Amino acid sequence: MSFRGASLRPLLGLGAIVALLLVPGRALAEDVPGRLILAPIGQPGAYFDLTMRPGDRRTFEISLGDASSAPITARTYDADVYTIVNGGFGGRLRDEPATGMTTWLDYQTEVLHLRPGTNVRRAFTIKVPTDAPPGEYITSVVLENDVPVPGSGPVALGQVTRQAVAVVVTVPGARSPALTIGAARHEVVAGRSIVSVAVANPGNVRLKPRVGFQLFDAAGHLVSTTQFRMDTFYSWTTSSIEVPLASILTPGAYTIALDLTDAAEDVHVTESAIPLVVTVAAVAAPVGGAVPELPAVDQTSAPAGTSGPPPVIAALVLLAVVGVALAVRVVRRRRRAASA
Numbered sequence: 001m002s003f004r005g006a007s008l009r010p011l012l013g014l015g016a017i018v019a020l021l022l023v024p025g026r027a028l029a030e031d032v033p034g035r036l037i038l039a040p041i042g043q044p045g046a047y048f049d050l051t052m053r054p055g056d057r058r059t060f061e062i063s064l065g066d067a068s069s070a071p072i073t074a075r076t077y078d079a080d081v082y083t084i085v086n087g088g089f090g091g092r093l094r095d096e097p098a099t100g101m102t103t104w105l106d107y108q109t110e111v112l113h114l115r116p117g118t119n120v121r122r123a124f125t126i127k128v129p130t131d132a133p134p135g136e137y138i139t140s141v142v143l144e145n146d147v148p149v150p151g152s153g154p155v156a157l158g159q160v161t162r163q164a165v166a167v168v169v170t171v172p173g174a175r176s177p178a179l180t181i182g183a184a185r186h187e188v189v190a191g192r193s194i195v196s197v198a199v200a201n202p203g204n205v206r207l208k209p210r211v212g213f214q215l216f217d218a219a220g221h222l223v224s225t226t227q228f229r230m231d232t233f234y235s236w237t238t239s240s241i242e243v244p245l246a247s248i249l250t251p252g253a254y255t256i257a258l259d260l261t262d263a264a265e266d267v268h269v270t271e272s273a274i275p276l277v278v279t280v281a282a283v284a285a286p287v288g289g290a291v292p293e294l295p296a297v298d299q300t301s302a303p304a305g306t307s308g309p310p311p312v313i314a315a316l317v318l319l320a321v322v323g324v325a326l327a328v329r330v331v332r333r334r335r336r337a338a339s340a
Helices: 100-104 311-339
Strands: 036-041 048-051 057-066 072-083 089-091 110-114 119-127 135-145 162-171 180-189 192-201 210-217 222-229 237-244 252-262 267-278
Touching (some): 036 072, 036 135, 036 162, 057 110, 072 237, 089 135, 100 162, 180 252, 180 267, 192 252, 192 267, 210 237
Parallel strands (some): 048 162
Antiparallel strands (some): 057 119, 072 089, 072 110, 072 135, 135 162, 180 192, 192 237, 210 222
16 A cells, blocks of 8 residues: 555646645655654554544654754644545645544644754544444644745745655444546646546545546547556545546547456446547647657547638648749759750
């Protein structure tokens, strides 16, 4: 089970990183000022993996530290966990409302002044409600620099180093895995189409489903296809399947066939005709060359409602090309005659 969060949406040439991703239990990039350490105490792994029954109350400890060469003013708090795009760990930001299992924790927000090479221990209590149904529950404890570190250069972005440790509680009982598929949408990012489909895990266990994606135009022609596995899809959360394509889709009507399968939990759902309407014209400049690992797009059969250049314009273009070719031949003949 992985709690490392990383969005699978490619940046496709975008130069600005707006936010730093959560990397539970480990420091972020070495060049980010203010390296923080957050680790569970008395646990065999990098996160709290607990089994508790309804009505149970237990106390745990976590270590918070400064691994840099300068003092850091840091903020620690508990935060809801959600499933990021294509699966994976995501933690809510400071001051966002606490829901679900986060309300089981007694962990107060605190601003700490950490000295280099030192660690402090904090205790917190988990109390499972007496009416908690069986299933896997998750929340997180977060540590981050309290004030963003100023950036440099023409576009200066403040940097926040975040550490998050997951807190997982399994309430014993029947397992009820489930998946649902929702609506689709299309957007253009840096000259490429991204097709996304809403998905949900209403069951009580985490999943890692295999994804089968097929995109068809209005005539039933297969435009693009790909397969991949989602990262962890947490119980009682929603997310989306995102597929970046190698080019921009032609405006028109499409359908998506989406298959989600988690063989380990014996879950399989499929939708064979999810409607998708592409209305965005190809106004963004396409990126030259092929991009590795992006699904190819075959639009040799244009979707209904679209067409190529009008016949008159096409004829004029052809005549212009022929005229240029003839003019070149005449000039060459005259040069040869003059030199003879």
